[in-house]
Amino acid sequence: xxxxxxxxxxxxxxxxxxxxxxxxxxxxxxxxxxxxxxxxxxxxxxxxxxxxxxxxxxxxxxxxxxxxxxxxxxxxxxxxxxxxxxxxxxxxxxxxxxxxxxxxxxxxxxxxxxxxxxxxxxxxxxxxxxxxxxxxxxxxxxxxxxxxxxxxxxxxxxxxxxxxxxxxxxxxxxxxxxxxxxxxxxxxxxxxxxxxxxxxxxxxxxxxxxxxxxxxxxxxxxxxxxxxxxxxxxx
Amino acid sequence: xxxxxxxxxxxxxxxxxxxxxxxxxxxxxxxxxxxxxxxxxxxxxxxxxxxxxxxxxxxxxxxxxxxxxxxxxxxxxxxxxxxxxxxxxxxxxxxxxxxxxxxxxxxxxxxxxxxxxxxxxxxxxxxxxxxxxxxxxxxxxxxxxxxxxxxxxxxxxxxxxxxxxxxxxxxxxxxxxxxxxxxxxxxxxxxxxxxxxxxxxxxxxxxxxxxxxxxxxxxxxxxxxxxxxxxxxxx
Numbered sequence: 001x002x003x004x005x006x007x008x009x010x011x012x013x014x015x016x017x018x019x020x021x022x023x024x025x026x027x028x029x030x031x032x033x034x035x036x037x038x039x040x041x042x043x044x045x046x047x048x049x050x051x052x053x054x055x056x057x058x059x060x061x062x063x064x065x066x067x068x069x070x071x072x073x074x075x076x077x078x079x080x081x082x083x084x085x086x087x088x089x090x091x092x093x094x095x096x097x098x099x100x101x102x103x104x105x106x107x108x109x110x111x112x113x114x115x116x117x118x119x120x121x122x123x124x125x126x127x128x129x130x131x132x133x134x135x136x137x138x139x140x141x142x143x144x145x146x147x148x149x150x151x152x153x154x155x156x157x158x159x160x161x162x163x164x165x166x167x168x169x170x171x172x173x174x175x176x177x178x179x180x181x182x183x184x185x186x187x188x189x190x191x192x193x194x195x196x197x198x199x200x201x202x203x204x205x206x207x208x209x210x211x212x213x214x215x216x217x218x219x220x221x222x223x224x225x226x227x228x229x230x231x232x233x234x235x
Numbered sequence: 236x237x238x239x240x241x242x243x244x245x246x247x248x249x250x251x252x253x254x255x256x257x258x259x260x261x262x263x264x265x266x267x268x269x270x271x272x273x274x275x276x277x278x279x280x281x282x283x284x285x286x287x288x289x290x291x292x293x294x295x296x297x298x299x300x301x302x303x304x305x306x307x308x309x310x311x312x313x314x315x316x317x318x319x320x321x322x323x324x325x326x327x328x329x330x331x332x333x334x335x336x337x338x339x340x341x342x343x344x345x346x347x348x349x350x351x352x353x354x355x356x357x358x359x360x361x362x363x364x365x366x367x368x369x370x371x372x373x374x375x376x377x378x379x380x381x382x383x384x385x386x387x388x389x390x391x392x393x394x395x396x397x398x399x400x401x402x403x404x405x406x407x408x409x410x411x412x413x414x415x416x417x418x419x420x421x422x423x424x425x426x427x428x429x430x431x432x433x434x435x436x437x438x439x440x441x442x443x444x445x446x447x448x449x450x451x452x453x454x455x456x457x458x459x460x461x462x463x464x465x466x467x468x469x470x
Contacts, residue, residue: 052332054339056460060347063450063457073453075341091455093340095332097287104289105328106310112295113360114368116351116377124461125348133349133375140371141364142351215298218308220326222298225291226359 002035003048004028010183011048019043032061036071039089052098056119056147059093066091100145103178103206106188108220110176110208115143120150120157127157134161138168143214143223146207158207159197165209169193174216176208177201190221237270238283239263245418246283254278267296271306274324287333291354291382294328301326335380338413338441341423343455345411345443350378355385355392362392369396373403378449378458381442393442394432400444404428409451411443412436425456 001008002021021038023031031047038045049057066073066089076092104111116137122130137144144165149158165173171194179187179202191199193209201207210216214223236243237256256273258266266282273280284292301308301324311327339346351372357365372379379400384393400408406429414422414437426434428444436442445451449458 052336052340054336054344054346056347059340059344060457060460063343063452063455064459067450067452067457073455075454078454091343093344095336095340097330097332098336101287101289101330101333101336105287105294105330108298108326109289109294109328111289112291114351114353114365116349116372118349129376130349133377136371136375136377137351140368142368142371215302217298217302219310219313220298220308222295222302224299225295 001046001048002031002038004031007048007050010050021045028058028061029065032058032065036062036065036069036089040071049096050099051102052096054093054095055098055100055117062091099147099178099181099206100208102181103145103176103208106178106181106186107176107190107208108217109222110143110174110210110214111145111223112225113143113211113213113223115145117145117147119147120161121148121154122157130157131160131164134164138165141168141211143211144209146209148203149205149207150201151203158201162193162197166193169209169212173212174210174214174221175199176210176221177205178208179205181206190216190219236281236283237266237273239266242283242285245285256280263293263296264300267293267300271297271300271304271324275306284331285334286337287331289328289330290333290335290352297326334382334413334416334441335443337416338380338411338443341413341416341421342411342425342443343452344457345378345409345445345449346380346458347460348378348446348448348458350380352380352382354382355396356383356389357392365392366395366399369399373400376403376446378446379444381444383438384440384442385436386438393436397428397432401428404444404447408447409445409449409456410434411445411456412440413443414440416441425451425454 001015001018005022008022021034035045035047047058053059072088073091074088076090118133173193175191175193175196177189177199189199211223236250236253240257243257256269270280270282282293288294307323308326309323311325353368408428410426410428410431412424412434424434446458
């Protein structure tokens with residue numbers, strides 16, 4: 001069992017008696033290498049992420065590491081003849097509920113039409129590319145989900161994203177802010193695009209920016225799919 | 236309990252003894268109206284979707300219908316003083332694992348960087364807008380997830396999407412095709428963008444088009460986050 005210490009702590013009661021490789025944030029490479037080593041030594045090893053392991057999480061790094069090291073990998077259920085070949089690593093990704101689904105559910109239904117997910121972290125991605133994606137998503141009227149909107153060291157990216165999106169979208173566009181969805185200290189807020197940068201946001205926040213048709217109604221926000229126009233729901 | 240008959244059938248063993256409102260496809264509006272009517276009459280009623288109810292699914296229509304009918308709605312845990320007001324409808328969206336996570340998990344990790352989800356169904360969305368979104372997402376190097384790629388009546392949209400994306404992306408870009416993820420008759424295939432339109436695709440298929448850095452390796456595909464470049468994983 002390998003994972004970022006915060007996530008390991010969340011599931012502590014479920015992993016009693018298991019061998020645990022717990023490392024701090026930014027130690028992702030070391031964590032994955034240690035897990036692969038365990039698995040190649042014949043143990044079965046799980047790497048734990050929060051949300052879905054395939055969305056801005058650890059699954060990609062596992063494949064990347066295997067490719068770089070030239071490790072042969074296979075899905076768990078393929079070719080039973082290879083089952084005894086200890087050089088082959090069996091890899092299974094178990095999907096979960098990503099922050100974009102948990103957050104959307106708490107807000108109402110902001111993602112029932114086309115959307116783009118963009119991370120504002122420029123630690124591993126050049127800011128120019130992030131800006132290009134914000135511009136493209138805003139211009140083509142995608143609902144936009146922002147991951148990693150802000151950290152202690154990165155505090156200007158969300159304001160810059162707001163500026164870019166405001167060039168294409170009304171300042172009253174509803175924006176949903178969800179922090180720690182379905183965990184302790186969960187926080188939900190619906191604001192307008194115009195004052196999005198003043199909302200309470202940190203590294204555990206996901207930001208949902210509506211498209212041109214998204215609506216704030218009572219304590220919820222949603223994006224219509226187009227049924228009402230087509231089938232004329234009676235009021 | 237309300238739902239499209241196919242989904243109701245999938246959970247039949249779990250809903251024994253429940254009152255069931257089952258309707259066919261394209262009867263979404265009638266289904267939601269019937270469910271709201273039940274709930275307003277004092278019963279608790281669940282509307283069932285496959286995957287996540289907030290991603291191209293029924294949650295949006297529930298909010299849309301309440302807004303049009305002027306029904307007052309509240310999250311389940313808010314303001315206990317209003318609990319006895321039978322005019323207020325308590326609405327809770329329970330998130331699930333969307334096809335984009337289930338499919339990505341089976342393919343490896345195609346979604347570990349920024350991605351855009353686009354439905355190719357022009358039943359409720361003008362094709363011009365879909366084309367604009369394909370163009371924008373391809374131009375800004377998003378991984379692209381296509382929902383509703385093809386149906387019996389809509390057979391040219393996937394070919395057109397391929398054409399648009401090929402203007403921006405290499406013809407050998409890996410494309411993952413997943414049908415009926417984690418259900419009976421599951422089908423997984425990794426092809427190239429160039430021959431994406433010849434793959435076996437239907438309404439239960441999700442298509443994952445890699446960005447410029449996505450890689451096909453063994454029987455998997457993944458999108459690197461950038462760790463290898465930054466931290467130099469040793470081969």
